[in-house]
Amino acid sequence: MTAPLFLIDVIIAWRLHGLGWRQLIVRYVGPGLLGIAVFGVFYRSPEFFEGTRVISEWEFLQPRHAVEAIELAVGFDLNVLDWTITATFVLIALASVVVLLRTPTLDNATKAALAIMSAISFVGIAHCGRGIWSGQVLLAALVPRWWLARFVDRRLSPGCVLVIILVG
Amino acid sequence: MAVTGKSVLAATILFKGVLLAAWLASLALIKTMTASKPALDRCLALVVAGWMPLGVLQTVAEGHNDIFMVWLALMWLALLGQGRWLAPVALMGSALGK
Numbered sequence A: 001m002t003a004p005l006f007l008i009d010v011i012i013a014w015r016l017h018g019l020g021w022r023q024l025i026v027r028y029v030g031p032g033l034l035g036i037a038v039f040g041v042f043y044r045s046p047e048f049f050e051g052t053r054v055i056s057e058w059e060f061l062q063p064r065h066a067v068e069a070i071e072l073a074v075g076f077d078l079n080v081l082d083w084t085i086t087a088t089f090v091l092i093a094l095a096s097v098v099v100l101l102r103t104p105t106l107d108n109a110t111k112a113a114l115a116i117m118s119a120i121s122f123v124g125i126a127h128c129g130r131g132i133w134s135g136q137v138l139l140a141a142l143v144p145r146w147w148l149a150r151f152v153d154r155r156l157s158p159g160c161v162l163v164i165i166l167v168g
Numbered sequence B: 001m002a003v004t005g006k007s008v009l010a011a012t013i014l015f016k017g018v019l020l021a022a023w024l025a026s027l028a029l030i031k032t033m034t035a036s037k038p039a040l041d042r043c044l045a046l047v048v049a050g051w052m053p054l055g056v057l058q059t060v061a062e063g064h065n066d067i068f069m070v071w072l073a074l075m076w077l078a079l080l081g082q083g084r085w086l087a088p089v090a091l092m093g094s095a096l097g098k
Helices: A003-016 A022-028 A030-041 A046-055 A063-074 A081-101 A106-124 A129-142 A146-155 A158-167 B007-031 B039-051 B052-062 B066-081 B088-096
Strands: none
Touching: A003 A022, A003 A081, A003 A106, A003 B066, A003 B088, A022 A030, A030 B088, A063 A081, A063 A106, A081 A106, A106 A129, A106 A146, A106 B066, A129 A146, A129 B007, A129 B039, A129 B052, A129 B066, B007 B039, B007 B052, B007 B066, B039 B052, B052 B066, B066 B088
């Protein structure tokens, strides 16, 4: 979930802290070795990814599922709306990365991280886990007045959580 | 198993204790990271992070380990702002944690 955030790390290290490409390579040697070491400890066969494959078959609580419900209610195809929602989240993530490139601040890094995680959890994966949401809330808390943070917070408001618990 | 043996109760308490610690550490990090912001933003940050029922319900109560991933992601952001070389290590830990 958080691996794509390395893009933000590169941008901040390069644009804000002024690291050259050699320093950038050195910067990621340690994390790379850590990743390989931990992966090596747990990986035994391709079945290692079985859990991920199974979870990707769960379809639950995504905006597109709300669109499907509306389709059932009104009786006609809303595929365009579905794709519009998907494209919107992707464009928000791309736009936040462009803003970060132009103005590399920690606030913009937090916004880009939240936008990327929102794109992944709301449209990128089939099953939007409630645990992942709780993580998004903590990122949204760092930029509470940003409109996307408010969207995340309201989507996860107590009333919504109550419905999730009752349904889930 | 190595720490708690065959005791399910001990394993449960240990696991939930780790999740609770990660949740509390995340709140402390948010408080630290917003220290330079206006009072209203600091209050909003703590209320959103700490008072949202989802946080406690999904982590400590239900046992989702995502809070560990997010705690390390917050740590990454905090270290990133300070220009510390450990920042990407924390992010790798976050990615591996999930």
